[in-house]
Amino acid sequence: MKISRRDFLKGTATSLFLAGFNFPVLASTSKKKNLIVIMLRGGMDGLCAVPVIGDKRFEKIRKGILIENPMKLDSDFALHPKLKGFSECWHDNTGAIVHATSIPYTARSHFEGQNLMESGGRVPYQEKTGWLGRGMKLANLKGEGLALSLPMPLLLRGVPKNDNYYPADGRLPREETLELLKSVYADSSEEELLDMINFIKKRKNEQMGTGHSYDKRNNKNLAWKAGQLLSNPNGPRVAVFEVNGFDTHAAQGGIDGTHTRCLVEMDTIIQNLKISRTAYANSIILTVTEFGRTIKKNGGNGTEHGYGTAVFLAGGLVKKSQVHTDWPGLKRKEMYEGRDLNATIDARSVYASAMSTVFDLDFKRIQKDVFWGEDLQNLSDKLFKA
Amino acid sequence: MKNFFRKVAFGLKPEEKAPSDPLTWAQKQVETIPELNWKGKHIYSEKEMRKYWITQRVEENTTLRKKYKNDPEGLRRAEHKLEADTGKHLWPANELCIRHSEGLRSDHPVLAKLWYFWGNHFTISDTQTLGSYSTGAYQREFLRANMDKNFETMATEATLAWPMIMHLDNKDNIGPKSISGREEWRRREKEPATINENHARELMELHTISPDGGYTQEDVIELAKIMTGWRPKWSKRKDHGSDVKFDSERHEPGKKIVLGKEYKKGKKGITLAIKDLVNHPSCREFIATKLCRYLITDEPTPQMIAPVIKAWEKSDGFLPEVHKAAIKAAFEYNDKYRKFQNPENWWLTTINMSGSTYSYPAKEKLIDSHPLGIKPFGEISDQAWFLEDLGCHPYRQKQPNGFSDFEKDWLSTELIIRRIMFAKTAFHKYNVKDQIDENIHEKIILNNFDNPDKILKIVSKAKTNEEKHIILFNLPEVLKA
Numbered sequence: 001m002k003i004s005r006r007d008f009l010k011g012t013a014t015s016l017f018l019a020g021f022n023f024p025v026l027a028s029t030s031k032k033k034n035l036i037v038i039m040l041r042g043g044m045d046g047l048c049a050v051p052v053i054g055d056k057r058f059e060k061i062r063k064g065i066l067i068e069n070p071m072k073l074d075s076d077f078a079l080h081p082k083l084k085g086f087s088e089c090w091h092d093n094t095g096a097i098v099h100a101t102s103i104p105y106t107a108r109s110h111f112e113g114q115n116l117m118e119s120g121g122r123v124p125y126q127e128k129t130g131w132l133g134r135g136m137k138l139a140n141l142k143g144e145g146l147a148l149s150l151p152m153p154l155l156l157r158g159v160p161k162n163d164n165y166y167p168a169d170g171r172l173p174r175e176e177t178l179e180l181l182k183s184v185y186a187d188s189s190e191e192e193l194l195d196m197i198n199f200i201k202k203r204k205n206e207q208m209g210t211g212h213s214y215d216k217r218n219n220k221n222l223a224w225k226a227g228q229l230l231s232n233p234n235g236p237r238v239a240v241f242e243v244n245g246f247d248t249h250a251a252q253g254g255i256d257g258t259h260t261r262c263l264v265e266m267d268t269i270i271q272n273l274k275i276s277r278t279a280y281a282n283s284i285i286l287t288v289t290e291f292g293r294t295i296k297k298n299g300g301n302g303t304e305h306g307y308g309t310a311v312f313l314a315g316g317l318v319k320k321s322q323v324h325t326d327w328p329g330l331k332r333k334e335m336y337e338g339r340d341l342n343a344t345i346d347a348r349s350v351y352a353s354a355m356s357t358v359f360d361l362d363f364k365r366i367q368k369d370v371f372w373g374e375d376l377q378n379l380s381d382k383l384f385k386a
Numbered sequence: 387m388k389n390f391f392r393k394v395a396f397g398l399k400p401e402e403k404a405p406s407d408p409l410t411w412a413q414k415q416v417e418t419i420p421e422l423n424w425k426g427k428h429i430y431s432e433k434e435m436r437k438y439w440i441t442q443r444v445e446e447n448t449t450l451r452k453k454y455k456n457d458p459e460g461l462r463r464a465e466h467k468l469e470a471d472t473g474k475h476l477w478p479a480n481e482l483c484i485r486h487s488e489g490l491r492s493d494h495p496v497l498a499k500l501w502y503f504w505g506n507h508f509t510i511s512d513t514q515t516l517g518s519y520s521t522g523a524y525q526r527e528f529l530r531a532n533m534d535k536n537f538e539t540m541a542t543e544a545t546l547a548w549p550m551i552m553h554l555d556n557k558d559n560i561g562p563k564s565i566s567g568r569e570e571w572r573r574r575e576k577e578p579a580t581i582n583e584n585h586a587r588e589l590m591e592l593h594t595i596s597p598d599g600g601y602t603q604e605d606v607i608e609l610a611k612i613m614t615g616w617r618p619k620w621s622k623r624k625d626h627g628s629d630v631k632f633d634s635e636r637h638e639p640g641k642k643i644v645l646g647k648e649y650k651k652g653k654k655g656i657t658l659a660i661k662d663l664v665n666h667p668s669c670r671e672f673i674a675t676k677l678c679r680y681l682i683t684d685e686p687t688p689q690m691i692a693p694v695i696k697a698w699e700k701s702d703g704f705l706p707e708v709h710k711a712a713i714k715a716a717f718e719y720n721d722k723y724r725k726f727q728n729p730e731n732w733w734l735t736t737i738n739m740s741g742s743t744y745s746y747p748a749k750e751k752l753i754d755s756h757p758l759g760i761k762p763f764g765e766i767s768d769q770a771w772f773l774e775d776l777g778c779h780p781y782r783q784k785q786p787n788g789f790s791d792f793e794k795d796w797l798s799t800e801l802i803i804r805r806i807m808f809a810k811t812a813f814h815k816y817n818v819k820d821q822i823d824e825n826i827h828e829k830i831i832l833n834n835f836d837n838p839d840k841i842l843k844i845v846s847k848a849k850t851n852e853e854k855h856i857i858l859f860n861l862p863e864v865l866k867a
Contacts, residue, residue, distance in 0.1 A: 109555065111513050112584070115785070124584060125591075125786060150777050150800055151784065164800045168807045169775065177853050181806075181860055184844055188862050192797050199799045200806070250451035250461060258458050300451035337576060 033317065034230045034283040035358040036239045037132060037155065038269055040262070041114060042246030044289040045303060046310030047341060048259050049080050050097050050323070058330050061296045065252050065303070067260075073097070077323045082255065082264050085271030089314040090321045094280075096383060098311040098350050099325035102291060102343035106336065108305035110247065113290025118155040120348055120371055131351055133158025134370045136238060139359035146229060146236035148222040155240055155288075163199065163236060165225060167216040172200065219243065223269040227276030230283065237358070241269050246289065250300035270314050281316035284354045284384060288347065294339050295330060308341035311350050317357055317385050324383060349377040357384040388836050390720045392867035393681060394713055395495035396731070396738040400829040409717045415494040416709040419534045422526070423492035424484040426750035428477075432523040432548060433629070435477065439519040440627035442472040447625065470761045474518045475770070476753075478781055479762055481522025482769040483747040485780065489734045490743040497533065499731065500709055503680050504529040505780055507673075508544040508593060509788035510553050517781035520549045525780075537673065537703035538664045542657055545589060548618060551630045554585035554786060557617040559610055561638025579636070586610035588786050590663065599668035605645055611638040612655040670698040677712040679791045683723040690715050724866035726793040729776035729801065733808060735867070736859045739830050742815040772811070776804050805860055813855035827854045835863065 051070055052058055059066060070078035071087055077099065079087055089095025105116045112124035120131030136145060136159040143161035147153055150166045172178070178201050185194040215221060219241060229235040245262045252259045266287065274280045292309030308328070328334050328342035336342040348371055355370070356363040356378070363378040380386070387408065391398050394412050398404055405411035422429065445468050454461035469475065488498035505525040510516050528547045532540035544550055551557060559582035561567050567579030586609035590601050615637035618628040632653040642649045647662060649655045663669060674694035678686035697711035727735065737746050748765045756766055773779040777800075778789050790796070813821070820826055827845055831838045841863065848854040858864065 111511075111553075111555075125587065128787070150775070152795065152798065154785065160794065162798070164798050166800050168800070168803050170807055170810070172803070173806065173810065173853065173856055177848070177856055178806075180844075180847055180857060184857070184861060190862050193802070193862065193865070196797065196799050196802045200803055203799075203803075249447075250455060256458070258461075299455070301455040302451065 032233055032237060032282060033358045033360075034237050034239070034279055034315075035132075035354060036226070036230070036241070036273060036283055036285040036315070038241045038243060038266055038285065038287045038312075039114075039117070039153065039155065040246055040266060040287055040289040041242060041244045042110065042248075042262070042289075043113070043291050043293055043305055044246045044262075044287070044309055045248075045252070045259055045293040045306075046099060046308065047292070047295065048252070049083070049263055049312075050099055050310045051078050051080075052076060052327075052330065053078050055330055058295065063297075064301055065254055065257065065297050067254055069255075073321075073323055076327070080260065080263055082260055083267045085267040085274065086312060086314060089270065089274070089318075093321050094314055094316055094318050095321055096313040096318050097323045097325075098313065098345060098347075098379075098383070099323055100308045100328050100341055100343055101311055101325075101345040101347045101350065102308050103288075103347050104343075105291065106307055108291060108307075110290055110305070115154065117288045117290045117347075118153060120351065128154075129158030130155035131348070131370055132156055132238065132240070132355075133162075135352075135355040135359060135361070135366060138365065138369050139355075139361055141237060141359070144237040146226060146239045148219070148226055148239060148241050153240055153242070156238070165222065165229070172203070175201075219265055220268045220272055223272035224275060227273045227279050230273075230279035231276045243269070247305075248293075248302050249298065249304065250302040252297070252302045266312070270312075274314075283315035284317045284358055285312070285314040286350065286354050287312040288351070292341055295335065295341060296339065306340035307336045308343040311347055313350075313354075313383060319381075319383055319385050324379070345379075346374075346376055348374070349379050350383065352376050353379040353383055356380050357386070387720070388834055389724070389863070389867055390717060391834070392727075392735055392864070393716050393720060393725070395499055396489055396735040397864075398833050399738060399743070400741040400826065400833055402833065404833070409714065412496045412713045412717070413710045415496040416500060416533070416713070417706050419497070419531060420492070420494060422484060423487040424750065426480065426483065427754050428480045429484065429526075430523055432520055432527050435519050435523045436548065436627050438472040438474075438477065439515065440624050442468060442474065442515065442519070443625045443627065444623065448622075466761070467759075471759050472519075473758050474515070475762050475767060476756060476758065478518055478522060478779075479748075479766045479769040480753050481525075481781070482773065483750075483753055484526065485522065486734060486747040486769075490738050490747070495738075496713065500712075501525070501530045501533065502730065502780065503677065504533065504540070506783070506788040506791075507676065508540075508550070509783045509786055510549045510781070511784060511786050511788075512782040513553050516549050516553055517779075521781035524549045533705050533709070535705060536664075537669075537698075537705055537708070538661060540705065541593060541664050542660050545585075545593070545656070545660060546616060546630055548630050551585070551617060552626065554588055555582045556585040556613055557620075557626055558582045559585065559614050559617070560636045561611060561614040563640070564614065564638055565635040566633075567636070567638075581607060581610045581614065581638070583607060583610045586613055589613075589660075592787050594660070594663040594672070595666045595668040596672040598672065599645070599663075599666055601645060608642040608644045609659060611640075611642045612644065612649055612659050614638045616656060664703060670695050670703065673708070674698065674712070676791065677708070678715055681712060681716040681725065682719050683725055684792050684794075690719060724862075726796060726866050728789065728791075728796055729778045729804065730773060730780060732805065732859075732865065733772065733776055733812075735864065736809060736812045737815065739834055739859075739864075740812055740816065740855070741826075741830070742812065742820065745815045745817070746812075772808070776808060777801050805865070806856055809856045809859040810852060812859065813852050821851060824851075826851065827858060830858065 072078050086095050103117050105113050115124050118130045119127035121127040132155045145156045145162035147164040156162050182197045226239045243265045248259045292306040293303035294306045326344040328344050332338050352366045367376050390408050450464050489495050510521045528543045560579035562579050583606050587606045615633040618626045618630050639651050674691040678690050694711040697707045701707035831841045835841050845854050845858050848857050
């Protein structure tokens with residue numbers, strides 16, 4: 001089948017799977033809703049993750065790196081078969097995809113693109129805060145952000161007192177040492193240091209493990225840990241992950257290639273967040289990336305920097321399993337500059353809609369105060385539960 | 387008063403005699419640029435380092451990608467081999483040793499602390515593997531070497547330095563109406579020549595006049611046009627590794643107007659524009675504020691920065707005078723303000739006050755004898771790893787605006803955990819004799835604090851020498867200087 005933009009219905013839902021498979025909405029003691037953002041650095045290939053079905057031209061130009069035996073999602077799209085975690089979300093009606101989308105950035109530099117996917121702006125380096133940080137500020141969510149990385153990502157800047165979790169090497173000192181530091185900070189009225197030593201004291205036990213820091217810091221464990229923290233009614237409401245390495249100019253490979261490995265890392269984060277079922281039931285997980293990749297493979301069996309890509313959505317606040325798109329088609333004249341999947345949905349519309357849902361803020365306020373009144377679509381009703 | 391030694395330098399070693407006139411001691415250090423303290427053999431120019439960058443770049447992009455196009459595992463192995471062969475991990479370790487020797491083993495630690503300031507002001511962010519090969523050399527050659535000249539010289543040289551042109555994409559800044567821009571193939575291949583504003587914007591916003599200078603988007607575009615053509619030529623053999631030159635065929639013709647002033651087309655435009663930018667009142671105010679923020683407090687007062695601005699005006703931006711004025715301000719406000727130190731400066735203070743500078747940074751012999759082709763390990767790789775784990779590897783800034791100078795950005799749970807862990811790491815830098823020396827902390831404290839009794843009393847509550855180290859170097863008196 002060749003779908004073109006004209007005859008395509010927005011949001012092809014898969015009612016087939018859904019009967020009786022609704023994700024159990026747990027009776028939560030708190031109404032705390034969470035937003036988890038996974039930053040996919042390097043340019044995630046939306047057509048490797050979510051290939052279009054039955055497009056002969058696509059199959060031809062991607063020969064050699066085409067993903068075989070993908071899992072059919074609907075009549076038009078399939079899912080990379082290694083994304084086991086996400087496919088479970090799809091089956092229990094909590095996983096969705098927005099396809100042919102991107103931030104409005106077409107100049108193909110990682111450096112600029114990653115800056116913009118975090119700042120949410122149009123001019124690289126102009127903004128010194130992130131769209132998520134500004135959204136949290138608007139919702140007055142101080143001290144409720146958690147970065148699963150050591151430096152605070154730009155994405156979270158703009159709101160004070162964010163926490164981070166990225167276990168250090170070795171063991172923390174004994175309880176008495178921390179207690180002594182605490183009393184010193186208290187005596188000298190060092191409020192911020194005091195806050196932090198209290199955080200650290202809570203972490204003490206988990207630091208005592210003998211596992212190598214490399215394991216503690218891999219995304220699988222960070223996600224499991226973040227799930228626990230998000231479950232806590234007094235815990236963070238926003239978490240940010242990073243997956244690196246999507247820039248596969250060579251040996252992108254098929255089912256066992258480098259791109260697959262990165263996608264699986266993303267999938268592992270979703271899988272492990274889901275272990276904390278209460279938190280998952282009240283969450284939106286969404287992915288961001290700086291751009292997609294060229295349709296055509298290059299001489300090194302890789303792909304170059306492109307434009308349109310896909311956004312993964314998961315969590316109990318996702319309305320239903322669907323591929324939401326305004327598919328532009330892959331004929332030469334339908335592509336961006338004749339080479340890239342076009343973007344027909346501004347990815348920031350998805351970000352703004354997710355924040356509107358999770359932070360209980362009017363979409364228009366987010367549009368105005370976070371995204372400078374730019375022309376964004378309110379997709380909240382289409383993509384998320386109210 | 388003792389705090390001043392932590393404020394403008396890294397404290398005093400346990401045996402070091404406190405200078406009797408601290409202000410003069412500090413100011414004297416910034417008058418001239420002495421030879422580097424590091425005596426290792428690998429002190430290469432930025433251009434010499436570029437050949438490793440070129441080899442890595444060209445081999446990876448052409449040879450390896452073709453050779454291993456169906457073998458991701460093989461590609462990864464070959465890439466690691468190439469990294470080792472070109473010193474991707476050895477060179478930054480070498481540069482960190484050079485850098486930290488200045489702070490810890492030289493007789494001019496104040497100059498070193500200010501050098502670190504400029505490295506962050508004229509940041510080369512972590513992109514295109516510049517941090518692995520070029521940034522260290524760039525910071526020595528274009529920043530440190532110009533600390534005894536006018537700001538204009540430093541700004542001009544930094545702007546046109548190859549790593550700066552690369553990381554701010556000026557290589558892609560091509561005049562649409564230039565000779566190259568009008569060439570037929572561009573229409574055919576759909577590769578139009580376009581202005582890339584990135585470098586021009588940062589030159590104003592981050593490096594000279596700051597947004598307070600009141601420039602508009604139109605000024606950014608006009609300055610970008612002045613900068614068109616400044617780039618390294620691409621070649622198959624060198625990728626973008628050639629010297630930065632002015633390519634008149636890519637230069638946008640016509641006059642340009644920036645901040646109301648007209649510039650003719652041509653090679654001289656950029657140096658004239660920089661001259662005007664550095665002489666703009668907002669530039670001296672911006673730099674004076676940043677210097678005071680680095681040394682004194684997040685929010686410098688107008689009174690604080692006024693003498694620094696005045697020194698700039700009197701000396702035409704002569705950096706030794708500007709630095710002396712900033713040091714004087716730090717001296718005068720020493721008792722009133724305490725600044726939470728960034729992780730690198732705190733780490734160096736911890737090593738320096740401990741007196742374990744004999745084991746950190748690693749020795750010349752160790753670095754010099756490490757062969758290319760083998761990935762560094764142990765003490766050599768620790769250099770970079772420590773900085774990375776502390777959260778501020780100085781060649782790995784994520785953004786062109788560098789690391790934050792604001793305290794709040796360094797106060798996060800994980801970063802405070804790192805201070806606790808690294809105080810312990812610092813203790814284990816001691817040899818056994820010092821580790822079991824029962825008086826070691828008393829010596830450190832007596833030499834470094836005006837109120838040693840209070841500090842001694844707190845530290846004496848710790849049971850072991852290791853624990854004393856953790857407590858001492860995480861006291862507010864050390865975290866903040």
